[in-house]
Amino acid sequence: MSRFDPAFFVLEDGTRYTGHAYGARGRSLGEAVFTTGMTGYQETITDPSYAGQIVIMTAPHIGNTGVNDEDPESRRIWVEGFVVRDPSRVVSNYRATGSLDDQLVTEGVVGISGIDTRAVTLRLRDAGVMRSGIFSGADAELSAEEQLAIVRAGAEMTGQNLSGQVSVTERRVVEADGEKIGTVAVLDLGVKESTLRYLAARGLEVVVLPQSVTAAELLELKPNALFFSNGPGDPAASDQHVELLRAGLRAGLPFFGICFGNQLLGRALGLDTYKLPFGHRGINQPVVDKTTGKVEITSHNHGFAVQAPLDGPFDSPAGFGRVEVSHVNLNDDVVEGLNALDIPAFSVQYHPEAAAGPHDANYLFDRFRDLIVVAKAFTTPESEAK
Numbered sequence: 191m192s193r194f195d196p197a198f199f200v201l202e203d204g205t206r207y208t209g210h211a212y213g214a215r216g217r218s219l220g221e222a223v224f225t226t227g228m229t230g231y232q233e234t235i236t237d238p239s240y241a242g243q244i245v246i247m248t249a250p251h252i253g254n255t256g257v258n259d260e261d262p263e264s265r266r267i268w269v270e271g272f273v274v275r276d277p278s279r280v281v282s283n284y285r286a287t288g289s290l291d292d293q294l295v296t297e298g299v300v301g302i303s304g305i306d307t308r309a310v311t312l313r314l315r316d317a318g319v320m321r322s323g324i325f326s327g328a329d330a331e332l333s334a335e336e337q338l339a340i341v342r343a344g345a346e347m348t349g350q351n352l353s354g355q356v357s358v359t360e361r362r363v364v365e366a367d368g369e370k371i372g373t374v375a376v377l378d379l380g381v382k383e384s385t386l387r388y389l390a391a392r393g394l395e396v397v398v399l400p401q402s403v404t405a406a407e408l409l410e411l412k413p414n415a416l417f418f419s420n421g422p423g424d425p426a427a428s429d430q431h432v433e434l435l436r437a438g439l440r441a442g443l444p445f446f447g448i449c450f451g452n453q454l455l456g457r458a459l460g461l462d463t464y465k466l467p468f469g470h471r472g473i474n475q476p477v478v479d480k481t482t483g484k485v486e487i488t489s490h491n492h493g494f495a496v497q498a499p500l501d502g503p504f505d506s507p508a509g510f511g512r513v514e515v516s517h518v519n520l521n522d523d524v525v526e527g528l529n530a531l532d533i534p535a536f537s538v539q540y541h542p543e544a545a546a547g548p549h550d551a552n553y554l555f556d557r558f559r560d561l562i563v564v565a566k567a568f569t570t571p572e573s574e575a576k
């Protein structure tokens with residue numbers, strides 16, 4: 191095995207790039223998506239939202255700081271494949287425990303290096319995201335026609351429900367930091383560790399629930415609030431989670447959702463979701479918070495979005511009162527947040543946990559805590575209030 195072993199990256203439209211094998215040898219198939227983040231490759235590859243996708247890094251130099259035990263956002267790497275330009279051959283960081291290349295090998299993730307990832311990005315920006323494949327080792331010997339046929343036989347992201355692949359199967363509890371103000375039930379659709387840390391840091395005991403939990407099991411827990419995480423797949427294929435969320439909202443639970451959780455709040459309120467041509471993935475997306483008029487620089491990873499009117503409140507088609515779009519992407523006017531005006535529920539399409547990314551949007555965790563404190567004050571009988 192040498193770093194000059196040949197490898198091929200093939201898009202479903204027949205575009206074919208030649209590079210070198212990187213990480214594990216073999217084949218990987220998935221939706222080709224690009225991210226423009228200049229830092230945070232370890233957080234990126236361990237983000238469960240990337241299940242089913244081959245990630246292309248526009249930043250040319252990857253692997254410089256190796257991998258460490260502190261930055262993973264979950265228990266493993268989730269990207270199907272990894273496409274980079276120039277992997278660093280030297281690992282240089284005081285926290286490093288190993289190299290990215292070795293980690294990809296250990297976890298069986300097939301990557302490719304030596305690819306002009308900015309050229310691939312321009313292609314995807316013009317044509318939209320596509321199915322793709324990386325072929326190395328014995329799979330590099332297949333003919334170009336065979337490789338293309340394999341890519342074209344792969345699954346489309348549209349219509350896929352991937353929550354069962356990434357979610358915990360057993361309930362998990364994360365203790366609140368400091369004085370506990372309440373318990374939040376987190377539906378794990380592919381949650382990131384930093385999100386759990388931010389919730390716990392707000393004095394919330396976090397109960398992480400498998401995605402298969404029923405409404406009865408959820409309500410039996412008597413949580414003070416409900417949270418739906420980020421996650422992979424098409425929100426239009428998650429009817430079961432939409433119904434679960436509706437049950438939580440009807441029970442009056444304060445709700446916060448991130449990314450996939452935002453798409454599911456949209457659907458629970460009766461809105462539709464749609465697929466973006468090439469999505470938003472990176473750590474410098476400008477978003478305006480319409481309540482304050484402030485612009486945040488935010489971390490993104492989404493290929494779908496909610497369809498909703500941008501200009502002022504409207505009635506929830508599913509009968510949950512009035513709703514407004516709270517956040518909008520300034521690059522392309524995509525809906526980046528929802529706020530229900532008659533029930534305690536809000537969500538954002540981007541990543542306030544920002545791992546990796548700027549921390550401009552951390553205030554949203556405070557908003558959630560405040561919502562819970564207010565809801566508790568209204569619902570706790572005086573005899574039980576501390």
Ligand SMILES: NC(=O)CC[C@H](N)C(=O)O
Nearest residue numbers: 239420421449450493494
């Ligand atoms: N990070 C996420 O939660 C992604 C949500 C959804 N899978 C999308 O691509 O839009």
